[in-house]
Amino acid sequence: MTRLIAVTGYSGAGKTTAIELIAKLCPSAVLYVGQLVGDEILRRQLPPGPESERTVRLELRKEYAYDEDRVMDACARVRRAL
Numbered sequence: 001m002t003r004l005i006a007v008t009g010y011s012g013a014g015k016t017t018a019i020e021l022i023a024k025l026c027p028s029a030v031l032y033v034g035q036l037v038g039d040e041i042l043r044r045q046l047p048p049g050p051e052s053e054r055t056v057r058l059e060l061r062k063e064y065a066y067d068e069d070r071v072m073d074a075c076a077r078v079r080r081a082l
Contacts, residue, residue, distance in 0.1 A: 004075070031075055036060075 005022060007015045019030055037056050046052040064070050 004072070036074075 005026075007018050007022075009015050023030055037053055037060070040056045040060065041048065041052045044056070046056070064074060
């Protein structure tokens, strides 16, 4: 059974600390949405910076939001690439 644990929060809220603890208890792949966005920016050859990040985030949300199967497929593709 595939399980997904999502950790969200503002900058400095302790997301990384929580993820590190979870990873020690349940070794598994860790996916950072920020890294997915950064990789997509590079793939599209967009200039780095907040405007590209915002554009890509909004487009990914529009494409994948509320479609659990597509989100899990995207996560699986990234995980295989790790």
